[in-house]
Amino acid sequence: xxxxxxxxxxxxxxxxxxxxxxxxxxxxxxxxxxxxxxxxxxxxxxxxxxxxxxxxxxxxxxxxxxxxxxxxxxxxxxxxxxxxxxxxxxxxxxxxxxxxxxxxxxxxxxxxxxxxxxxxxxxxxxxxxxxxxxxxxxxxxxxxxxxxxxxxxxxxxxxxxxxxxxxxxxxxxxxxxxxxxxxxxxxxxxxxxxxxxxxxxxxxxxxxxxxxxxxxxxxxxxxxxxxxxxxxxxxxxxxxxxxxxxxxxxxxxxxxxxxxxxxxxxxxxxxxxxxxxxxxxxxxxxxxxxxxxxxxxxxxxxxxxxxxxxxxxx
Amino acid sequence: xxxxxxxxxxxxxxxxxxxxxxxxxxxxxxxxxxxxxxxxxxxxxxxxxxxxxxxxxxxxxxxxxxxxxxxxxxxxxxxxxxxxxxxxxxxxxxxxxxxxxxxxxxxxxxxxxxxxxxxxxxxxxxxxxxxxxxxxxxxxxxxxxxxxxxxxxxxxxxxxxxxxxxxxxxxxxxxxxxxxxxxxxxxxxxxxxxxxxxxxxxxxxxxxxxxxxxxxxxxxxxxxxxxxxxxxxxxxxxxxxxxxxxxxxxxxxxxxxxxxxxxxxxxxxxxxxxxxxxxxxxxxxxxxxxxxxxxxxxxxxxxxxxxxxxxxxxxxxxxxxxxxxxxxxxxxxxxxxxxxxxxxxxxxxxxxxxxxxxxxxxxxxxxxxxxxxxxxxxxxxxxxxxxxxxxxxxxxxxxxxxxxxxxxxxxxxxxxxxxxxxxxxxxxxxxxxxxxxxxxxxxxxxxxxxxxxxxxxxxxxxxxxxxxxxxxxxxxxxxxxxxxxxxxxxxxxxxxxxxxxxxxxxxxxxxxxxxxxxxxxxxxxxxx
Numbered sequence: 001x002x003x004x005x006x007x008x009x010x011x012x013x014x015x016x017x018x019x020x021x022x023x024x025x026x027x028x029x030x031x032x033x034x035x036x037x038x039x040x041x042x043x044x045x046x047x048x049x050x051x052x053x054x055x056x057x058x059x060x061x062x063x064x065x066x067x068x069x070x071x072x073x074x075x076x077x078x079x080x081x082x083x084x085x086x087x088x089x090x091x092x093x094x095x096x097x098x099x100x101x102x103x104x105x106x107x108x109x110x111x112x113x114x115x116x117x118x119x120x121x122x123x124x125x126x127x128x129x130x131x132x133x134x135x136x137x138x139x140x141x142x143x144x145x146x147x148x149x150x151x152x153x154x155x156x157x158x159x160x161x162x163x164x165x166x167x168x169x170x171x172x173x174x175x176x177x178x179x180x181x182x183x184x185x186x187x188x189x190x191x192x193x194x195x196x197x198x199x200x201x202x203x204x205x206x207x208x209x210x211x212x213x214x215x216x217x218x219x220x221x222x223x224x225x226x227x228x229x230x231x232x233x234x235x236x237x238x239x240x241x242x243x244x245x246x247x248x249x250x251x252x253x254x255x256x257x258x259x260x261x262x263x264x265x266x267x268x269x270x271x272x273x274x275x276x277x278x279x280x281x282x283x284x285x286x287x288x289x290x291x292x293x294x295x296x297x298x299x300x301x302x303x304x305x306x307x308x309x310x311x312x313x314x
Numbered sequence: 315x316x317x318x319x320x321x322x323x324x325x326x327x328x329x330x331x332x333x334x335x336x337x338x339x340x341x342x343x344x345x346x347x348x349x350x351x352x353x354x355x356x357x358x359x360x361x362x363x364x365x366x367x368x369x370x371x372x373x374x375x376x377x378x379x380x381x382x383x384x385x386x387x388x389x390x391x392x393x394x395x396x397x398x399x400x401x402x403x404x405x406x407x408x409x410x411x412x413x414x415x416x417x418x419x420x421x422x423x424x425x426x427x428x429x430x431x432x433x434x435x436x437x438x439x440x441x442x443x444x445x446x447x448x449x450x451x452x453x454x455x456x457x458x459x460x461x462x463x464x465x466x467x468x469x470x471x472x473x474x475x476x477x478x479x480x481x482x483x484x485x486x487x488x489x490x491x492x493x494x495x496x497x498x499x500x501x502x503x504x505x506x507x508x509x510x511x512x513x514x515x516x517x518x519x520x521x522x523x524x525x526x527x528x529x530x531x532x533x534x535x536x537x538x539x540x541x542x543x544x545x546x547x548x549x550x551x552x553x554x555x556x557x558x559x560x561x562x563x564x565x566x567x568x569x570x571x572x573x574x575x576x577x578x579x580x581x582x583x584x585x586x587x588x589x590x591x592x593x594x595x596x597x598x599x600x601x602x603x604x605x606x607x608x609x610x611x612x613x614x615x616x617x618x619x620x621x622x623x624x625x626x627x628x629x630x631x632x633x634x635x636x637x638x639x640x641x642x643x644x645x646x647x648x649x650x651x652x653x654x655x656x657x658x659x660x661x662x663x664x665x666x667x668x669x670x671x672x673x674x675x676x677x678x679x680x681x682x683x684x685x686x687x688x689x690x691x692x693x694x695x696x697x698x699x700x701x702x703x704x705x706x707x708x709x710x711x712x713x714x715x716x717x718x719x720x721x722x723x724x725x726x727x728x729x730x731x732x733x734x735x736x737x738x739x740x741x742x743x744x745x746x747x748x749x750x751x752x753x754x755x756x757x758x759x760x761x762x763x764x765x766x767x768x769x770x771x772x773x774x775x776x777x778x779x780x781x782x783x784x785x786x787x788x789x790x791x792x793x794x795x796x797x798x799x800x801x802x803x804x805x806x807x808x809x810x811x812x813x814x815x816x817x818x819x820x821x822x823x824x825x826x827x828x829x830x831x832x833x834x835x836x837x838x839x840x841x842x
Binding site: 047082085090094149272 | 723
């Protein structure tokens with residue numbers, strides 16, 4: 001196991017290097033130039049050239065890449081071209097809302113979806129099952145921003161029970177204000193994951209319920225609840241956990257829209273703003289950061305299999 | 315049984331309760347805060363390093379200027395107490411008024427003024443022209459600045475009192491010593507508000523607090539001039555990337571002031587009795603269709619003029635802005651309603667006649683060279699301008715290719731003088747705020763292909779007229795020269811002009827004291 005974890009951690013290094021190279025080249029070869037954005041309408045070609053020089057953008061790409069990787073090796077993700085702030089500081093300012101939004105979303109989605117999927121499987125073919133599946137299909141189909149606006153209209157504008165926008169840190173302003181502001185974004189973002197996880201749970205539990213050991217448990221006279229909780233759910237957990245893991249990775253994309261709709265100052269908006277302004281250090285730093293998170297989550301999921309299924313050993 | 319309203323209130327109280335409790339100490343302090351949705355995200359903080367309007371607005375919050383424009387576009391003293399000019403008009407002596415203090419407590423001195431103007435003069439177009447005509451700029455003593463011109467120059471006060479980017483803000487000399495091509499890192503100003511650097515979250519929040527030691531002028535406020543009285547303790551800018559969310563936040567009372575709602579949101583906001591929607595900028599914005607004068611087919615003035623004949627301002631404004639109360643046609647190159655507004659030579663632009671354009675194009679012997687229009691799809695107004703132009707030009711007989719891209723790509727590509735096949739272009743659209751094109755010195759009106767604006771118009775007579783404006787003595791002379799400039803611009807078909815449009819502001823009715831101006835200022839505003 002230790003050897004496996006070591007190998008997995010080491011294998012992230014070439015992956016990260018490839019990601020870094022790809023991101024760097026992709027940005028430098030894409031059209032657009034931060035120096036032109038900074039220079040504005042009054043600038044002469046000489047002004048733009050001088051700004052490029054100051055930003056180090058007129059050096060050969062290889063020189064720029066070596067300089068960036070050299071800084072990276074020392075833990076320096078660079079400095080934003082526009083704000084002049086270190087990328088690590090910008091990520092630090094924005095990471096809390098994104099992580100907490102992702103966390104509340106995934107917790108809410110699991111808490112709602114796993115029971116829904118299990119009940120649907122247990123009553124497969126019933127009206128309840130069909131309702132759950134209808135919700136599931138709808139959840140997949142409604143874009144996040146549409147759902148966000150509907151919820152804002154209903155709960156913020158009409159009922160006036162929740163705020164339209166904003167974020168309050170639980171560590172600074174307390175749990176109440178945090179929950180007050182995070183509720184709508186969480187519900188909005190979690191619907192698609194509830195749909196995804198509920199469907200996977202249903203399919204997985206239905207498959208397990210047809211296994212011989214379930215029949216044996218029933219023959220032994222165990223209650224349906226015990227069978228469901230002790231035998232069916234645990235054996236259905238591996239594919240469900242896989243989907244949850246994929247869901248966390250997908251969240252990275254989902255938060256961009258949700259953060260915009262609810263005006264949450266998180267990483268999703270940071271990357272969007274950086275792309276529009278061609279703020280290379282931020283884009284590079286964030287993609288590397290997201291890649292690392294993605295790899296880390298995958299490792300955690302793989303390791304969790306050993307806890308859920310004793311047959312799996314690395 | 316609880317009624318729905320009661321249950322709703324209970325739910326709101328349950329959820330908001332901790333927030334309300336947390337806010338109790340604030341109630342005791344009775345701090346007043348103006349909560350603003352600015353027109354853009356404040357990405358950088360150096361108003362000399364960038365021309366971005368949001369950075370200019372930030373500059374007005376924390377810095378002061380020697381002179382400032384009033385509502386009639388006349389420069390008025392701001393940090394200056396008295397000034398005099400020598401008989402030959404070459405020596406200008408400015409004396410700073412008493413009580414000017416930087417946010418760190420240091421007095422504002424003439425040395426700070428000299429260093430600030432020198433840095434500004436290396437980046438700003440008008441600043442560069444002023445210094446090109448300057449023999450020396452010196453601090454005579456702590457409060458006296460002497461500007462000695464090398465030759466006659468009529469735009470000294472207009473330059474150091476210019477209202478829009480780059481504004482010659484006065485910074486401490488140690489800050490102004492920064493290379494003008496590098497960003498400053500010290501944000502000490504002497505303006506009516508203090509920037510709270512530790513609370514700045516780029517992409518989200520900017521916080522300013524009232525500068526208690528600021529001494530406003532006695533005169534009433536008039537555009538950028540007059541007494542800058544901070545009437546709130548704190549101004550918080552919260553950037554909203556989504557217009558609909560911004561509108562909802564204003565309607566829900568979560569913010570007080572929305573600087574630039576999209577015109578199509580105006581009806582919804584106007585329908586709310588708690589909100590006022592009004593046009594606060596008397597000059598508005600001027601839509602421009604810019605030709606690349608270096609490449610065919612627009613390397614021919616007759617072809618450019620044929621294209622202009624097809625452009626009908628009403629169609630552009632209807633497509634891009636919509637409600638007629640937010641736009642008007644304007645066939646003067648200087649914003650309508652400003653001192654130099656005139657109609658000399660404007661027939662080519664006011665025609666809006668496809669048949670005339672078709673006939674004029676046929677006479678040029680146009681060979682079917684495609685016109686590549688860059689369409690910035692992330693800016694709805696410019697995207698609409700691009701599509702209307704494409705339609706007009708096609709109807710007039712041009713071959714047209716519209717290339718969609720984002721604004722960042724466009725700003726990079728428009729700097730290319732290469733042929734289209736190598737990354738060049740034929741047309742793009744933009745707008746200038748009225749204050750930026752108020753006189754012939756605007757770079758948009760340049761006829762110098764080396765130092766001029768993208769598109770690189772070349773016309774010696776135009777440059778001669780612009781130079782004459784810089785030394786024109788009287789208002790009459792200035793008007794006469796401005797007419798010559800306009801005549802040349804229309805004659806060479808420098809740019810198509812697409813109309814004058816106005817962005818409203820929207821605010822809750824508890825906000826009082828807005829200043830009518832091309833730039834949004836936050837002094838004089840109170841929140842009741």
